[in-house]
Amino acid sequence: MYTLTYESVATETLKSFEMEELLEKARENNMRDDITGCLIYYKGRFVQLLEGNKTRIEALYSKIKKDPRHKNVTLFSDDETSKRTFPNWGMAYYPIDENNTNRYEYEQFKRNLILMADLIEPTNVTSKHFWKKIKTMISEPPM
Helix, strand or coil: CEEEEEEEEECCCCCHHHHHHHHHHHHHHHHHHCCEEEEEEECCEEEEEEEECHHHHHHHHHHHHHCCCEEEEEEEEEEECCCCCCCCCCCECCCCCCCCCCHHHHHHHHHHHHHHHHHCCCCCHHHHHHHHHHHHHHHCCCC
């Protein structure tokens, strides 16, 4: 099994309904192709980990790189793995609207991500890099 993780920057701030549409389509395709993973969208940046058949992951990543909703798509880790980090996740997402979320909810969202990063046991180097990137991203001061 193959896994990769990448980061990118949104070309425009995505509205909640746009993220829901993106995820609905991704979940359908990923279920069909036996791909699991996790997508984090935070302050206009994406970090995603994908895992599954190498040919299918590489084909999906090629499509992702061409998606006009983001730019600066950068692969920062990939490798082979014998066990999925997200075996039961079609694509995880927590809807948080930066414009309609109070400070407490926003801080709780960040704490939840850090807790997930600490509790989910990485199964390979790529998943370790994914969670390290998430922790770094959410601890950075606002742009």
